[in-house]
Amino acid sequence: MRQPSGRRITALVTGVALVAGLSSACGSGGGDAKKITFWHGYTDVQAETITKLVGEWNGAHPDQKVDPVFSNNDNTLQKTLASFVSGKAPSVAYQYGSSITALTGRHQTQDLTSLVKGDPAVDWNDFFPAARQGATVGDKIYGIPALVDNLGLVYNKKMFDAAGLKYPTPDWTWDDFRNAAKKLSGNNKYGWAYVNDGTEDTVWRFLALLWQAGGDLLDSANKKAAFNSPAGQQAMQLLHDMAVTDKSVYLDTGDQQYLNLFNSGRVGMLWTGPWDLGQINKDVSYGVQYLPGKATHATISGPDYYMLFDKKAQKTAWAFLKWLTSPQVHLRYATQTGDLPLRASEEKLPGYKDYLAKYPGNKVFIDNLSKNVTKARPNIKQYPQISQVLGQAVQAVLLGKKQPQAALADAAKQVDDVLAGS
CATH class of the missing domain: 3.40.190.10 (Periplasmic binding protein-like II)
Known part of the structure; x- marks a missing residue:
């Protein structure tokens, strides 16, 4: 839940809003989408960094392209809900943590539980507890952590x-x-x-x-x-x-x-x-x-999440998100932007020392994630x-x-x- 000063809190928890939808070139035909459009609200160094990472992904995955497009942060939930009505739901969206319960129960919203628990590479327990709690409604997982903060x-x-x-x-x-x-x-x-x-x-x-x-x-x-x-x-x-x-x-x-x-x-x-x-x-x-x-x-803490909405684009979107939120890739992103690590394992990577040297004030916030974030706001509508x-x-x-x-x-x-x- 990234908060004010260019962050936001009126929609409840922290972060920058990203929406990823199917490119118009993909249409609505069957099969897995080979290209998804990644709408994002990043500006300044965050925008530069995510653009570089997407370019890196595209270079290594010519058959699973991601097209980054800027979208206003605070309109993500409204735009996603409107897309449900129009029948053009995005393939993946970066949502404020507070938006999850507004989106669950809708047929477009993908239950990620089997994807998360059925893929050891996700390493779900490696994400900080606060991030896991906020993604879970009942016994189902609806989001992949994208950002985690605390006070x-x-x-x-x-x-x-x-x-x-x-x-x-x-x-x-x-x-x-x-x-x-x-x-x-x-x-x-x-x-x-x-x-x-x-x-x-x-x-x-x-x-x-x-x-x-x-x-x-x-x-x-x-x-x-x-x-x-x-x-x-x-x-x-x-x-x-x-x-x-x-x-x-x-x-x-x-x-x-x-x-x-x-x-x-x-x-x-x-x-x-x-x-x-x-x-x-x-x-x-x-x-x-x-x-x-x-x-x-x-x-x-108030984490934000990536959520999937288009089953036809699931394979490409899932592969991209696993890569983007992997320990090595996310630590590179965090070192450029100052965001906190998403996972405990990021603290064990060689680049973590460079991260702390660049952002020494973040050490307390990182320690909080494992020591002092003991409760979460209820995930209820x-x-x-x-x-x-x-x-x-x-x-x-x-x-x-x-x-x-x-x-x-x-x-x-x-x-x-x-x-x-x-």
Whole structure:
């Protein structure tokens, strides 16, 4: 789930949207398509890198050509659904992780379970757990991981030095975090920034707090809200106390000003991911640490996926995706773009040292994938509605319009109604 600052979060989880459809030259005839069109939303170095990799694939596979075509990131789901109606479904599409449940249950959407489990070369368990969880609905696999991210604590060293504060450590608690934010605040400066537009960008930071406190979003059957709990109260109270009582939080309205304020020395800490590191000015000295925790240092991940939709193009699309997401090829891609590895085995390849030397700040995010990403958002069709309800509750608390317990109780009732279909 690659997030804002040129990434996106309003559609829920992270990444760049890619759509691959059958080339018009392929038509709709029988047999396996020998050429697929790869629509993508990559720009800048990502676009350059994917174009080079596609060219490499095409040179080695003249009978399985891939034609890369740019497509707007945020319209991928809508375009895919529209293609179902028109009868011209894409062969493969890079979708936001949040889109999977909107696409399952449709006859065009390919169940990849047999392909994944029937092909040892895929090495499914090599993908990080968070990426596997997000691709699985029930007991079926619908996506191949394309991108995986998570949240960490990014801090401005100059602001910490000026405030006489020691830098965050892996053992930081919520109290340590809150106290540092207070000392960093004042004179038009803030200790922390929180995106408070009520979207998933607001929600997923709260979920990390909820999980750190030992709570859950829903019950084990995904039938009832579980966040109106002591853990939920602790998480929401922290937000209230920092934003309303301490006034140590810059509330970003969704226009991504938090990064400009971080660069200008007016925000001391961010809860963000590797997508923002490249946007930090070169003259800003910063560090990256695990999220401060209460029960754990739990964080949250939002992977994105390649999904297949045209059975006639399955052979070509599947072969290309296996190659593109293989450890060696993906590490080459990540070394050029700064994306995180998709697989644990990428850390064991010779080129991994060069990757870390180029992107040292990514080490914490990579470690998170195996150590601190312990839970995933539920892969259920009602999640977007649940996110909307919870986003409004968090927003109200941060603005001081509701007390934590009242906000949680009201949101839980609405979520229970959503889950009950009322």
